[in-house]
Amino acid sequence: MKNRDQQYLNQLRDYYAENGVLPSFSGIAKLVGLNTTSAVSTMVKRLKAEDYLVSTQDRRLAPGPRFYERPMVEETVRAGMPEAIMDPSENPVLIDHLLVEEPSRTVILRILGDSMQDAGLLDGDRVIVKRGAVCKPGDIVVARVDGEFTVKYLAKDDQGYYLEASSPDFEDIRPQSELELFGRVTGMFRQVK
Numbered sequence: 176m177k178n179r180d181q182q183y184l185n186q187l188r189d190y191y192a193e194n195g196v197l198p199s200f201s202g203i204a205k206l207v208g209l210n211t212t213s214a215v216s217t218m219v220k221r222l223k224a225e226d227y228l229v230s231t232q233d234r235r236l237a238p239g240p241r242f243y244e245r246p247m248v249e250e251t252v253r254a255g256m257p258e259a260i261m262d263p264s265e266n267p268v269l270i271d272h273l274l275v276e277e278p279s280r281t282v283i284l285r286i287l288g289d290s291m292q293d294a295g296l297l298d299g300d301r302v303i304v305k306r307g308a309v310c311k312p313g314d315i316v317v318a319r320v321d322g323e324f325t326v327k328y329l330a331k332d333d334q335g336y337y338l339e340a341s342s343p344d345f346e347d348i349r350p351q352s353e354l355e356l357f358g359r360v361t362g363m364f365r366q367v368k
Contacts, residue, residue: 183207183218184227188242197228197236244269274362280306282358284317284326291315291326294341300365302326308359312336315360320350326360 186207191197198205200212200219209215219236222228229239244267275281286300294315296302302317310316312331317324318338327338327348338348 180218180221184222187222187228191238191242197238241267241269243271274303274364276305276308276361280308280358281361282306286326286363290340290342290345292342294328296326296341296360296363297365300363302360303362303364304358305361306358308361310356310359317357317360319353319355319357320348321352324357329356 187197187203190206197203200215203215203219204210204212207215207218209218219228223230223239226239226241228242229237231237271278282304283301284304286296286298286302289298292298296315302315304317310329312329314329315326316329316338317326318329320338325338325348327340330337330339330347334349336354337350338354340347
């Protein structure tokens, strides 16, 4: 993609993030600084050809499959002494592809409490959960135990299945009457303010 189209796309992404819709052709012209709707039409055709934009049935512009891709830096970043990072690679990543296995079965839940902090799940984090997924001991799951929901490791011993916190400060949870697995945690994210 040409630098100019990348700039236009970035402006459209920012606009969409703020407004939840894409502007009209005349709105795009004002937003990106093009003089005519004909120039906008040409730019939109290029972005459609690369799947960044699509037209809906009512002929409005909408984000395409690649609209949400983000550049991926193939390097790691040190938490200690600073070091140089290379430019973003040409292999962009769609965050949904990393975190969402099946969109129709995926929900996002907010963590409350600190019983899973040793597993890296902190109070306020969001977990991505695949509802109805096959779960095995060792998986982090969202489960309903005796009518109440919790997130814990699924464990099994000679007494059967139970739930285990990652922190040793919390006791195992054994169901009194029912243990129903809602889903398996497939990822998590945290907003840093």
